[in-house]
Amino acid sequence: MKTCLILDYGVGNVQSLSSFLKHQNYIVSNGKSKDDILSSDLLLLPGVGSFKTAADNISTEITEVIKLRHKLARPILGICLGLQLLYSESEEAETCKGIGIFLGKVKRLEDLSRIGWDKVNVDKANEISGKYFYFNHSYAVPNLTSTDISFKSISGGYDSIVIQKKTVGVQFHPEKSQEAGSVFFKWIEDKIWGVND
Amino acid sequence: MIKRIGASLIIDRKVLVNSYNFVHHLPVGKLVHTVSRLQELGVDEILILNKSHSANPASDFQELFKEFDNFKLSTPIAYGGGIESHLDANSVIRAGADRVVISLKTLLNPQAFFKINEFLGEQAVILHLPIDMTDTSVHVFGYEPYSLQQIASQIPIDWGGEILISSVKQDGAKSPNLQLFNKCVVQLGTKHKYIYTSGFSTPNDILNALDNYWVNSVAIGNFLHRSELSIRKIKQEISPEIEVR
Numbered sequence: 001m002k003t004c005l006i007l008d009y010g011v012g013n014v015q016s017l018s019s020f021l022k023h024q025n026y027i028v029s030n031g032k033s034k035d036d037i038l039s040s041d042l043l044l045l046p047g048v049g050s051f052k053t054a055a056d057n058i059s060t061e062i063t064e065v066i067k068l069r070h071k072l073a074r075p076i077l078g079i080c081l082g083l084q085l086l087y088s089e090s091e092e093a094e095t096c097k098g099i100g101i102f103l104g105k106v107k108r109l110e111d112l113s114r115i116g117w118d119k120v121n122v123d124k125a126n127e128i129s130g131k132y133f134y135f136n137h138s139y140a141v142p143n144l145t146s147t148d149i150s151f152k153s154i155s156g157g158y159d160s161i162v163i164q165k166k167t168v169g170v171q172f173h174p175e176k177s178q179e180a181g182s183v184f185f186k187w188i189e190d191k192i193w194g195v196n197d
Numbered sequence: 198m199i200k201r202i203g204a205s206l207i208i209d210r211k212v213l214v215n216s217y218n219f220v221h222h223l224p225v226g227k228l229v230h231t232v233s234r235l236q237e238l239g240v241d242e243i244l245i246l247n248k249s250h251s252a253n254p255a256s257d258f259q260e261l262f263k264e265f266d267n268f269k270l271s272t273p274i275a276y277g278g279g280i281e282s283h284l285d286a287n288s289v290i291r292a293g294a295d296r297v298v299i300s301l302k303t304l305l306n307p308q309a310f311f312k313i314n315e316f317l318g319e320q321a322v323i324l325h326l327p328i329d330m331t332d333t334s335v336h337v338f339g340y341e342p343y344s345l346q347q348i349a350s351q352i353p354i355d356w357g358g359e360i361l362i363s364s365v366k367q368d369g370a371k372s373p374n375l376q377l378f379n380k381c382v383v384q385l386g387t388k389h390k391y392i393y394t395s396g397f398s399t400p401n402d403i404l405n406a407l408d409n410y411w412v413n414s415v416a417i418g419n420f421l422h423r424s425e426l427s428i429r430k431i432k433q434e435i436s437p438e439i440e441v442r
Contacts (some may be wrong), residue, residue, distance in 0.1 A: 050318045117199055136273070182271070
């Protein structure tokens with residue numbers, strides 16, 4: 001069994017994710033111990049919550065430990081708010097800093113919010129092509145070109161999947177995307193994290 | 198982003214009920230079985246509205262969520278019933294819900310409404326307005342003194358949450374009232390996003406509702422429990438006219 005730490009920053013659909021991960025054969029814990037952040041097989045940054053509440057609960061020290069984990073190419077998954085926290089900053093809370101693994105600023109959606117199911121656009125046909133995923137957000141990262149990113153996809157003009165090394169950020173909720181969510185999770189496990197190698 | 202076909206499930210002490218005019222409730226069965234079946238049939242989201250909530254909504258929802266753990270729940274769940282503060286709302290989300298449904302009572306407490314939105318993000322909040330009407334007024338059930346314009350003034354014009362409009366007279370009836378829905382949109386604001394529920398009894402009713410520009414999603418209630426038609430069949434029937442998942 002693999003281990004997953006859901007980073008505790010005071011908000012997030014923790015129980016929902018925990019249930020999803022248990023069905024993906026993970027032993028799940030919730031916390032923010034520096035040792036656990038480094039040692040767990042997967043570090044998960046949950047969604048549902050505001051940037052400010054979460055950022056206020058992530059200390060500079062924890063930010064550095066997460067960056068170290070990223071440099072060491074240990075799997076990280078940020079979902080929705082979790083993806084946004086991986087960027088440097090957000091319009092949602094101008095006074096707070098993000099973790100800063102991805103460069104760019106999270107912006108308020110012109111259409112106020114995107115709630116529902118949408119396809120993600122991927123360049124090459126793969127397991128996730130043509131599938132609908134569940135989105136629920138009012139901030140997002142506009143499609144920016146960056147040389148640091150090894151893979152990305154767009155949905156509704158905004159980043160929906162961003163991958164650098166073994167750090168994966170998704171704007172949608174795989175845990176709430178029914179069958180497509182499990183297919184996506186298996187895809188990143190196999191193709192990005194190589195956990196089943 | 199495609200329009201959603203969801204379910205609206207009313208519960209009374211963990212038992213799923215059919216609701217009639219918001220007053221009469223008849224038991225249908227166990228919530229967990231219906232949620233599991235709806236997921237299998239491809240429902241887009243499930244709203245659970247607890248009419249017999251305690252003073253501790255997180256604990257109420259935790260009890261329900263324990264039962265969902267027996268199957269692989271992977272459908273968006275919104276939960277309402279007694280959520281009156283950001284602490285209630287956050288606890289319900291942490292206990293497994295994806296969005297919270299709040300009532301007019303919470304909207305009329307501006308500090309609580311602001312804090313819930315600030316804490317969770319506006320997109321995680323659904324405001325439920327059960328609309329009743331008399332010969333002379335259209336108002337929220339139980340809040341006759343407040344006009345819809347007064348209620349509208351409490352909702353920020355650029356609010357990113359969704360408003361769930363249900364019609365008390367159509368609750369348990371066999372025809373939706375989209376004219377009433379349109380009246381609400383005009384008075385509450387055309388910039389907001391809406392979910393409509395109440396009175397669906399044919400796939401065509403659902404198609405007509407989804408055809409309305411302001412309806413982002415429909416939430417089907419009693420119709421799901423008394424009809425042979427499943428969510429999957431409804432989607433098949435309306436798919437030539439509108440994109441569905």
